[in-house]
Amino acid sequence: MKNKQFWADWLFPIISLVTFASLLATMLMTMDSIRVGSLLSYSAGLLAYTSMLTVTFIGSRPRFIEKHFGMPHMFEVHGVMSVMLTILVLIHVIIQWNGIQWVTDMSIVSQTGWVAAIALLVVMFTGIFSLSGMFVNTNPALRKFKEKQPRELNLWLHRLAIVSDIFVFFHLFNLPFLRDNMFFMVLLSVYTIYVLGYYAWWKIKVQMLPKYKLGKIYKGTPSLYVLEFEPTEGRTIPQYNPGEYYWIHFKDADGITKEGHPFSTSSSITDRFNNSIEFMIKEAGDWTKALENVKPGDTATLEGPYGDMFPPHIQELDESVPFTLLAGGIGLTPMLSIARHEHQIGSQREIHLVWGLSFKEDMFMLEELEEIKKANPNFHVHIIFSNEEVEGYDFGFITNEYLEQNGAGDYANGEFFVCGPEPMINAAKRILDNGNVTHAQRHIDDFGF
Numbered sequence: 298m299k300n301k302q303f304w305a306d307w308l309f310p311i312i313s314l315v316t317f318a319s320l321l322a323t324m325l326m327t328m329d330s331i332r333v334g335s336l337l338s339y340s341a342g343l344l345a346y347t348s349m350l351t352v353t354f355i356g357s358r359p360r361f362i363e364k365h366f367g368m369p370h371m372f373e374v375h376g377v378m379s380v381m382l383t384i385l386v387l388i389h390v391i392i393q394w395n396g397i398q399w400v401t402d403m404s405i406v407s408q409t410g411w412v413a414a415i416a417l418l419v420v421m422f423t424g425i426f427s428l429s430g431m432f433v434n435t436n437p438a439l440r441k442f443k444e445k446q447p448r449e450l451n452l453w454l455h456r457l458a459i460v461s462d463i464f465v466f467f468h469l470f471n472l473p474f475l476r477d478n479m480f481f482m483v484l485l486s487v488y489t490i491y492v493l494g495y496y497a498w499w500k501i502k503v504q505m506l507p508k509y510k511l512g513k514i515y516k517g518t519p520s521l522y523v524l525e526f527e528p529t530e531g532r533t534i535p536q537y538n539p540g541e542y543y544w545i546h547f548k549d550a551d552g553i554t555k556e557g558h559p560f561s562t563s564s565s566i567t568d569r570f571n572n573s574i575e576f577m578i579k580e581a582g583d584w585t586k587a588l589e590n591v592k593p594g595d596t597a598t599l600e601g602p603y604g605d606m607f608p609p610h611i612q613e614l615d616e617s618v619p620f621t622l623l624a625g626g627i628g629l630t631p632m633l634s635i636a637r638h639e640h641q642i643g644s645q646r647e648i649h650l651v652w653g654l655s656f657k658e659d660m661f662m663l664e665e666l667e668e669i670k671k672a673n674p675n676f677h678v679h680i681i682f683s684n685e686e687v688e689g690y691d692f693g694f695i696t697n698e699y700l701e702q703n704g705a706g707d708y709a710n711g712e713f714f715v716c717g718p719e720p721m722i723n724a725a726k727r728i729l730d731n732g733n734v735t736h737a738q739r740h741i742d743d744f745g746f
Contacts, residue, residue, distance in 0.1 A: 301365070301366075302736070304365075304366070305365075305366040305367075305370050305374075306374065308362075308366070309351050309352075309354075309355060309371075309374050309375075309378065310351075310374070310378065312351055313344070313347045313348045313350075313351040313378065314344075314347075316347040316350070316351075316488055317340075317343050317344045317347040317348075319484055320343050320347065320481065320484055320485060320488075321339075321340060321343055323478065323480040323481040323484055324339065324343070324475065324478065324481050326478075326480065327474075327477075327478050327481075328474070334392055335392075337388070337392060338388070338389050338392035338393055341385040341386075341388040341389040341392075342385070342386070342389040344382075344385050345382045345383075345385035345386045345389060345465075346462075346465050346466075346469070347488070348378050348379075348381065348382035348385070349382055349417075349458070349461060349462055349465065350462065350488055350489065350492040351378060351492075352375050352378050352379050352382070352458070353458055353459065353462055353492050353493070353496055354492050354495060354496070355371050355372070355374065355375040356375065356458065356496070357495055357496045357499040357500075358499070358600075358603070359495075359499075360603065363603055364605055365605075367604070367605060368603050368604070369743050376424065376425075379420075379421060379424060380421075380425075382417075383417065383418075383421050386414060386417060390410075390414060393410075395407070404471075405467075405471050406468060406471045406472055409464045409465075409467045409468040409471060410464075410465075410468045412460070412464045413460075413461045413462075413464035413465045413468055414461075416457040416458070416460045416461040416464065417457075417458075417461045419454050419455075419457050420454070420455055420457050420458045420461060423451040423452075423454045423455040424455055447583075448582065448583060448584070449554050449556055449583065449584070452556055459493065459496065462489070462492070462493060463493070466485070466489050469485060470482070470485075503546070503557070503598070503600050506546075506598035506599070506600060507528065507529070507530070507532055507598065508529050508530075508548060508596045508597065508598055509526035509527060509528055509529060509574075509596065509597055509598065509599055510526065510527050510528075510529050510594060510595075510596055511524060511525070511526055511527075511550075511591065511592070511593055511594065511595045511596070511597065512525045512526065512527040512573060512593060513525040513593060514588070514591055514592065514593060517577060517661040517662070518658055518659060518660070518661050519658055520579055520580045520581075520658075520659075521577060521578070521579050521580070521627070521659075521661060522577070522578045522579075522580065522585070522588045523563075523575065523576075523577050523578075524545075524575065524576045524577075524578065524588075524591075525564075525570075525573050525574070525575045525576075526573060526574050526575075526576075526597065526599065527572065527573045528572065529596070533572055534566065534570075534571075534572050534573065534574055536566070537562065537566070537574075537601070537602040538602070538604075538605075538606075538607050538608060538609070538612070539562070539565040539606075539607045539612075539631070539634040539635045539637070539638040540561060540562070540604060540606035540607040540631035540632075540634050540635055540714070540716075540740075540742065541561070541562060541601065541602035541603060541604040541605075541606065541607075541631075542559050542560055542561040542562065542601060542602065542603055542604050542631075542742075543559065543560065543562070543574075543576075543599040543600060543601035543602055543603070544557035544558060544559050544599070544600040544601060544603075545557060545558055545559075545560060545576065545597050545598075545599060546597055546598045546599075546600065547591065547595060547596075547597045548595075548596045548597055548598060549595060549596050550590065550591045550592070550595035550596075550597070551590055552587055552589075552590025552591075553584065553587040553588065553590055553591055554584065554587070556584070557600055558584055558585075559601075559603070560576045560577075560578055560630075561576070561604070561630045561631040561634070561716070561742060562574055562575065562576060562602075562630070562631070562634050563575045563576060563577040563629075563630045563631075563633045563634055563637075564576075564634060564637065565634045565635070565637040565638040565641065566638075566641075567637055567638070567640075567641040568641065569637075570637075574599070576630070577627065577629075577630045577633075577661075578627075579626065579627040604742065605740075606631055606635075606714060606716075606740045606741075606742050607631075607634075607635050607638070607714070607740065611712060611740070612638070614712070616644060616645060616646040618646070618710065618711065618712060619646065619647040619648065619649070619707050619710065619711040619712070620635070620639075620646060620647070620648045620649070620711065620712050620713075620714065621648075621649045621651065621700070621705045621706075621707070621711050621712070621713045621714070622635060622636070622648065622649065622650045622651065622714045623651050623653075623695065623713065623714065623715045623716075623717070623721075623725050623728075624650065624651070624652045624653070624715075624716055624717055625652075625653045625654075625716070625717020625718055625721030625722075625725075626653070626654060626655065626659060626717055626718060626721070627717075628715075628716035628717030628718070628721065628742070629652055629661075629662070629716075630716070631714070631716050631742050632650060632652075632714060632716060633662060633665075635714060636648065636650065636666070636669055636676070637669075639669075639673070639676075640668075640669045640672055640673065643672075644673060645673050645674075645675055646673070646675060647675040647677075648673070648675065648676045648677065649677045649679065649700075649703065649704065649705035650666070650676070650677065650678045650679065651679045651681070651695055651699075651700065651703070651705055652678065652679065652680045652681070653681050653682075653683060653694065653695050653717065653721060654680060654681070654682050654683070655682065655683055655684040655685065656682070656684055656685045657682070657685055657687045660680070666678050677703070677704070677705070679691070679699075679703045679705065681693060681694070681695060681699065694724070695721075695724065695725070695728065696728065697728050697731050697732060700728070700732075706732065708729075708732035708733060708734050709733075711738065712738050712740065713729055713734055713738055713739055713740065714740045714741075714742075715729075715739070715740070715741045715742070715743075716741070716742040716743075719743070722741065722743045725741075726741070
């Protein structure tokens with residue numbers, strides 16, 4: 298597992314470094330000598346560019362890699378590499394600085410470089426202060442600032458990364474000593490065309506996805522929408538594992554953008570959902586609020602599935618292995634998918650669903666959970682409220698003591714599944730650390746976009 302963690306952290310930086318090393322080597326092959334300052338400048342610029350190509354590749358959500366490392370971790374690497382490449386660009390600009398000039402007085406090399414740098418700044422601003430919570434969620438003021446940003450607009454501005462990539466390519470292409478270096482230009486073109494071509498192919502593929510009809514949409518609670526999609530044109534639901542998630546792209550619904558947003562499935566492939574797929578979405582922003590405008594019959598495409606929360610080798614575990622499902626709020630969604638799967642196969646496994654809520658009105662699906670309990674006496678539901686005392690339920694927070702008191706603390710032998718808001722995820726990780734739960738036993742859905 299440690300080896301997997303190493304590759305999860307370093308695969309993309311290594312790709313960037315290898316790409317950079319090959320470009321730097323071919324550049325130096327044709328140079329008799331070079332000043333230290335120039336070498337530092339060129340190295341910083343080239344490494345920044347190979348990092349830009351790498352984070353663009355990550356942004357295309359390659360599923361063949363995501364299945365091994367998970368999208369949340371890939372996007373964490375994406376964020377860290379983006380910060381580092383911005384520092385490298387700054388080093389390059391400082392060394393190459395020639396003072397303030399009018400755009401018309403600049404060379405084509407400077408013009409393309411400045412366009413790329415400005416686009417990169419916009420990309421960084423939208424990524425750090427609007428789209429991702431990685432750097433701002435720990436600060437209340439920055440978190441409030443993020444919540445006020447127009448997410449849909451910032452998603453489009455964030456795509457200026459492609460503009461930055463293209464202008465850096467032409468920035469390098471217009472440097473005479475590089476343009477005359479055939480080996481360098483071939484490598485540069487191959488790397489650039491591959492990444493931008495893969496990104497374009499992914500975009501086209503998303504547009505060509507089969508459409509699904511919205512069969513049902515209703516409110517499960519005052520702030521929770523339940524959506525059930527059905528395939529069109531005689532198609533059937535493709536195979537997916539419980540707890541996986543899709544990007545939902547509405548195609549013709551009024552009052553909601555076509556921009557895709559990721560949500561976990563609450564359904565599993567069962568008799569009840571043999572040809573439909575269900576999502577439970579909490580109202581928590583402009584896009585989710587706009588679901589009030591969506592109606593049955595509207596169509597959407599579902600990009601995915603992504604995630605690896607309940608992979609086949611976990612599904613095949615002997616029933617003697619207990620499951621503990623730790624959910625916070627709407628984090629019940631993938632847990633319900635897992636519970637439905639276990640119910641469908643007639644499992645008698647010991648399962649503890651531990652669900653932390655804030656208020657009584659946030660409860661939903663209690664009747665179905667009771668049905669699962671009747672079919673499997675080893676299925677236990679523990680609901681605890683943190684902000685409101687509710688008669689018949691516990692009050693407080695999920696802790697190691699709480700799990701152990703309710704028989705859900707089999708840390709040595711069990712499998713643990715976690716989903717919820719970021720504070721709950723962090724608390725759950727501490728609980729699992731305290732219980733010496735190995736990383737192989739942890740299955741965490743911490744996608745925060």
